[in-house]
Amino acid sequence: MRTEFEFELPRGYVDESGTVHRHGAMRLATARDELLPLADLRVKENPAYLSVVLLGLVITRIGTVTDVHGGVVEKFFASDLAFLQDFYRRINAEGHTRAAVTCPECDSSFEVDLAGGRLGES
Template identity: 45%
Template sequence: MNPETIPHTEFTFTLTVGMVDGEGSLHRQGVMRKATGYDEIWVSKDPRTQENPAYGIIFLLSRVITHLGNFSSVTPQLLEQLFLTDFIFLREFYTQINQSGVEEMAVGEFWATPWSNCTKR
């Protein structure tokens, strides 16, 4: 297979507000990968999601976000600390990169802004 035809599966992003860790460092940059069928199955089988289906997106995002600032392990508990603006951006970013045809989208970094939740730069 020609490397130029291999779909891009990881996308960088920058959060509007970001997350402040316990030491006062701000974390805004991250990487999200495309979801697999197993990601969706895993979320649907999780007992916490079965108790509260609205919580499923937090578990799903914790599986597909591979890095957030210096956090190489992104847990649901970590994502619960996000400001609503950043959470909404990540939810919409997830939808955008997992739509069919996204392979044709130019590879680049995405920034959340108050005016547009997903602007390619």
């Protein structure tokens, strides 16, 4: 059974030295992962912080950064945070990272893998 999924951020995490990290990995969440943030004071004060804490628990690496936690996730660009929230939902609720899309020009339907890859690949 596959428990870790690779992804590529749309923009990338910029660390303290200015290095941009785009490739990473997220593991499947456990029941404990979903319960722990509920006891976090930051989440109690601001429920919107729940996804930041949760993603900090399940992201195993982003580029060369392996100590991923809420403080790192806070520094993600909003577009990357939205991507990761959707990615989390897909791998934990649906069990895969594929999404059905339709070409706006030719109206063809096909699947893409949200885990990343090179442009034009699916």
